[in-house]
Amino acid sequence: DGGITQSPKYLFRKEGQNVTLSCEQNLNHDAMYWYRQDPGQGLRLIYYSQIVNDFQKGDIAEGYSVSREKKESFPLTVTSAQKNPTAFYLCASSMTSGRVYEQYFGPGTRLTVT
Amino acid sequence: KQEVTQIPAALSVPEGENLVLNCSFTDSAIYNLQWFRQDPGKGLTSLLLIQSSQREQTSGRLNASLDKSSGRSTLYIAASQPGDSATYLCAVSSNAGNMLTFGGGTRLMVKP
Numbered sequence: 136d137g138g139i140t141q142s143p144k145y146l147f148r149k150e151g152q153n154v155t156l157s158c159e160q161n162l163n164h165d166a167m168y169w170y171r172q173d174p175g176q177g178l179r180l181i182y183y184s185q186i187v188n189d190f191q192k193g194d195i196a197e198g199y200s201v202s203r204e205k206k207e208s209f210p211l212t213v214t215s216a217q218k219n220p221t222a223f224y225l226c227a228s229s230m231t232s233g234r235v236y237e238q239y240f241g242p243g244t245r246l247t248v249t
Numbered sequence: 250k251q252e253v254t255q256i257p258a259a260l261s262v263p264e265g266e267n268l269v270l271n272c273s274f275t276d277s278a279i280y281n282l283q284w285f286r287q288d289p290g291k292g293l294t295s296l297l298l299i300q301s302s303q304r305e306q307t308s309g310r311l312n313a314s315l316d317k318s319s320g321r322s323t324l325y326i327a328a329s330q331p332g333d334s335a336t337y338l339c340a341v342s343s344n345a346g347n348m349l350t351f352g353g354g355t356r357l358m359v360k361p
Binding site for chain 2: 237239
Protein backbone atom coordinates (compact mmCIF):
# COMPACT_ATOMS: atom_id res chain seq x y z
CA ASP A 136 0.00 0.00 0.00
CA GLY A 137 1.85 3.09 -1.25
CA GLY A 138 1.62 6.38 0.55
CA ILE A 139 3.00 8.90 2.97
CA THR A 140 2.91 8.40 6.72
CA GLN A 141 3.37 11.05 9.37
CA SER A 142 3.72 10.39 13.04
CA PRO A 143 2.50 11.15 15.54
CA LYS A 144 -0.93 12.51 14.64
CA TYR A 145 -0.97 14.78 17.71
CA LEU A 146 2.06 16.12 19.55
CA PHE A 147 2.25 18.23 22.68
CA ARG A 148 5.39 19.97 23.88
CA LYS A 149 6.44 22.55 26.42
CA GLU A 150 7.86 25.83 25.21
CA GLY A 151 11.64 25.71 24.85
CA GLN A 152 11.81 22.07 23.81
CA ASN A 153 12.85 20.85 20.38
CA VAL A 154 10.54 18.33 18.73
CA THR A 155 10.96 16.14 15.65
CA LEU A 156 8.11 15.24 13.30
CA SER A 157 8.41 12.09 11.23
CA CYS A 158 7.58 11.74 7.51
CA GLU A 159 8.06 8.51 5.55
CA GLN A 160 7.06 7.68 1.97
CA ASN A 161 7.13 4.46 -0.03
CA LEU A 162 6.16 6.00 -3.36
CA ASN A 163 9.79 6.04 -4.58
CA HIS A 164 9.52 9.82 -4.98
CA ASP A 165 12.72 11.86 -5.16
CA ALA A 166 11.30 15.11 -3.79
CA MET A 167 9.83 15.72 -0.35
CA TYR A 168 8.35 18.84 1.22
CA TRP A 169 7.25 20.23 4.57
CA TYR A 170 4.38 22.72 4.85
CA ARG A 171 2.80 24.50 7.76
CA GLN A 172 -0.92 25.31 7.97
CA ASP A 173 -2.43 27.77 10.42
CA PRO A 174 -6.18 27.85 11.17
CA GLY A 175 -8.25 29.07 8.21
CA GLN A 176 -5.20 29.58 6.03
CA GLY A 177 -3.48 27.93 3.12
CA LEU A 178 -0.18 26.07 3.35
CA ARG A 179 3.25 27.67 3.53
CA LEU A 180 6.45 25.91 2.49
CA ILE A 181 9.04 25.34 5.24
CA TYR A 182 11.71 23.16 3.57
CA TYR A 183 12.00 20.93 0.53
CA SER A 184 14.43 18.31 -0.71
CA GLN A 185 14.80 17.11 -4.28
CA ILE A 186 17.50 14.52 -3.64
CA VAL A 187 19.09 12.67 -0.75
CA ASN A 188 21.54 14.74 1.33
CA ASP A 189 20.31 18.00 -0.18
CA PHE A 190 17.54 20.39 0.91
CA GLN A 191 16.55 24.04 0.51
CA LYS A 192 14.73 26.59 2.62
CA GLY A 193 11.20 27.51 1.75
CA ASP A 194 9.34 30.69 2.65
CA ILE A 195 9.28 30.21 6.42
CA ALA A 196 12.37 28.13 7.35
CA GLU A 197 13.41 30.14 10.41
CA GLY A 198 13.25 28.03 13.57
CA TYR A 199 13.08 24.74 11.69
CA SER A 200 15.67 22.18 10.55
CA VAL A 201 15.52 19.06 8.37
CA SER A 202 17.66 16.16 7.23
CA ARG A 203 17.44 13.84 4.22
CA GLU A 204 19.67 10.85 4.86
CA LYS A 205 17.36 8.38 3.10
CA LYS A 206 15.13 8.75 0.07
CA GLU A 207 12.11 7.54 2.06
CA SER A 208 12.47 9.82 5.07
CA PHE A 209 12.41 13.60 5.63
CA PRO A 210 12.11 14.44 9.36
CA LEU A 211 11.38 18.00 10.47
CA THR A 212 12.70 19.42 13.75
CA VAL A 213 10.85 22.35 15.28
CA THR A 214 13.40 24.13 17.42
CA SER A 215 12.91 26.40 20.41
CA ALA A 216 13.82 29.30 18.12
CA GLN A 217 10.49 28.98 16.28
CA LYS A 218 8.34 31.74 17.80
CA ASN A 219 4.88 30.33 17.02
CA PRO A 220 5.26 26.57 16.58
CA THR A 221 1.66 25.57 17.27
CA ALA A 222 0.26 24.57 13.86
CA PHE A 223 -0.74 21.69 11.59
CA TYR A 224 2.30 20.28 9.76
CA LEU A 225 1.96 18.50 6.42
CA CYS A 226 4.54 16.48 4.54
CA ALA A 227 4.34 15.84 0.79
CA SER A 228 6.31 14.10 -1.94
CA SER A 229 6.49 14.12 -5.73
CA MET A 230 8.41 12.80 -8.68
CA THR A 231 11.09 15.02 -10.22
CA SER A 232 11.38 13.42 -13.65
CA GLY A 233 8.98 14.08 -16.49
CA ARG A 234 6.75 17.13 -16.69
CA VAL A 235 3.96 16.35 -14.27
CA TYR A 236 4.94 16.83 -10.64
CA GLU A 237 1.78 16.04 -8.77
CA GLN A 238 2.29 16.35 -5.03
CA TYR A 239 0.89 13.75 -2.64
CA PHE A 240 0.29 14.61 1.00
CA GLY A 241 0.44 12.77 4.29
CA PRO A 242 -2.28 12.95 6.98
CA GLY A 243 -0.49 15.66 8.96
CA THR A 244 0.76 16.18 12.52
CA ARG A 245 -0.93 18.69 14.80
CA LEU A 246 1.65 20.24 17.12
CA THR A 247 0.62 22.14 20.23
CA VAL A 248 3.25 23.98 22.25
CA THR A 249 2.31 25.43 25.62
CA LYS B 250 6.50 36.82 -5.69
CA GLN B 251 3.57 34.60 -6.66
CA GLU B 252 0.33 35.21 -4.77
CA VAL B 253 -2.73 32.99 -4.98
CA THR B 254 -6.23 34.12 -4.00
CA GLN B 255 -9.39 32.07 -3.67
CA ILE B 256 -12.85 33.55 -3.71
CA PRO B 257 -15.18 33.05 -1.96
CA ALA B 258 -13.61 32.08 1.36
CA ALA B 259 -16.76 30.17 2.29
CA LEU B 260 -19.77 28.93 0.36
CA SER B 261 -22.99 27.22 1.40
CA VAL B 262 -25.27 25.64 -1.21
CA PRO B 263 -28.23 23.24 -1.26
CA GLU B 264 -27.64 19.71 -2.43
CA GLY B 265 -27.84 19.22 -6.21
CA GLU B 266 -26.63 22.68 -7.13
CA ASN B 267 -23.81 23.19 -9.64
CA LEU B 268 -21.11 25.47 -8.29
CA VAL B 269 -17.88 27.21 -9.26
CA LEU B 270 -14.87 27.90 -7.06
CA ASN B 271 -12.41 30.54 -8.19
CA CYS B 272 -8.63 30.78 -7.97
CA SER B 273 -6.47 33.63 -9.22
CA PHE B 274 -2.69 34.01 -9.32
CA THR B 275 -0.50 37.04 -9.93
CA ASP B 276 2.33 35.55 -12.02
CA SER B 277 1.12 33.81 -15.18
CA ALA B 278 4.45 32.00 -15.67
CA ILE B 279 3.27 28.84 -13.94
CA TYR B 280 4.36 25.25 -14.47
CA ASN B 281 1.14 23.63 -13.35
CA LEU B 282 -1.88 24.19 -11.12
CA GLN B 283 -3.30 21.69 -8.68
CA TRP B 284 -6.68 21.56 -6.93
CA PHE B 285 -6.87 19.78 -3.56
CA ARG B 286 -9.59 18.80 -1.14
CA GLN B 287 -9.04 18.93 2.64
CA ASP B 288 -11.42 17.47 5.20
CA PRO B 289 -11.27 18.91 8.75
CA GLY B 290 -8.09 17.85 10.55
CA LYS B 291 -6.89 15.78 7.61
CA GLY B 292 -4.22 15.96 4.94
CA LEU B 293 -4.77 17.07 1.36
CA THR B 294 -6.20 14.91 -1.39
CA SER B 295 -5.23 15.83 -4.93
CA LEU B 296 -8.27 16.30 -7.15
CA LEU B 297 -6.94 17.59 -10.45
CA LEU B 298 -3.65 18.79 -11.88
CA ILE B 299 -3.56 21.02 -14.96
CA GLN B 300 -0.28 21.45 -16.79
CA SER B 301 0.52 24.93 -18.09
CA SER B 302 -0.10 23.79 -21.67
CA GLN B 303 -3.59 22.48 -20.87
CA ARG B 304 -6.90 24.34 -20.69
CA GLU B 305 -8.89 21.95 -18.54
CA GLN B 306 -9.03 18.62 -16.76
CA THR B 307 -12.02 16.52 -15.77
CA SER B 308 -12.58 13.85 -13.16
CA GLY B 309 -16.10 12.60 -12.57
CA ARG B 310 -18.26 15.55 -11.45
CA LEU B 311 -15.26 17.84 -11.25
CA ASN B 312 -13.94 20.05 -14.02
CA ALA B 313 -11.03 22.43 -13.63
CA SER B 314 -10.13 25.07 -16.18
CA LEU B 315 -7.02 27.17 -16.55
CA ASP B 316 -6.56 30.54 -18.23
CA LYS B 317 -2.89 31.37 -17.80
CA SER B 318 -3.00 34.71 -19.54
CA SER B 319 -5.59 36.09 -17.15
CA GLY B 320 -4.15 34.26 -14.11
CA ARG B 321 -7.34 32.35 -13.33
CA SER B 322 -8.55 28.85 -12.68
CA THR B 323 -12.02 27.59 -11.82
CA LEU B 324 -13.16 24.34 -10.26
CA TYR B 325 -16.65 23.36 -11.36
CA ILE B 326 -18.54 20.84 -9.22
CA ALA B 327 -21.65 19.39 -10.83
CA ALA B 328 -24.66 18.16 -8.90
CA SER B 329 -23.14 18.85 -5.49
CA GLN B 330 -23.62 16.35 -2.65
CA PRO B 331 -23.27 16.66 1.15
CA GLY B 332 -20.13 14.50 0.84
CA ASP B 333 -18.51 17.30 -1.16
CA SER B 334 -18.42 19.45 1.98
CA ALA B 335 -14.76 20.24 2.62
CA THR B 336 -12.16 22.95 2.06
CA TYR B 337 -10.88 23.23 -1.50
CA LEU B 338 -7.39 24.58 -2.06
CA CYS B 339 -5.68 25.57 -5.27
CA ALA B 340 -1.92 25.76 -5.62
CA VAL B 341 0.45 26.76 -8.40
CA SER B 342 4.04 25.80 -9.09
CA SER B 343 6.15 28.39 -10.81
CA ASN B 344 9.16 26.31 -11.74
CA ALA B 345 10.32 22.80 -12.38
CA GLY B 346 11.26 22.46 -8.74
CA ASN B 347 7.54 22.22 -8.05
CA MET B 348 7.39 24.37 -4.95
CA LEU B 349 3.71 25.07 -4.54
CA THR B 350 2.15 28.39 -3.58
CA PHE B 351 -1.28 27.89 -2.03
CA GLY B 352 -4.40 29.98 -1.89
CA GLY B 353 -6.27 30.38 1.38
CA GLY B 354 -8.96 27.89 0.37
CA THR B 355 -12.73 27.91 -0.06
CA ARG B 356 -14.73 26.21 2.67
CA LEU B 357 -17.72 24.51 1.03
CA MET B 358 -20.83 23.33 2.83
CA VAL B 359 -23.44 21.37 0.85
CA LYS B 360 -26.71 21.13 2.77
CA PRO B 361 -29.01 18.11 2.38
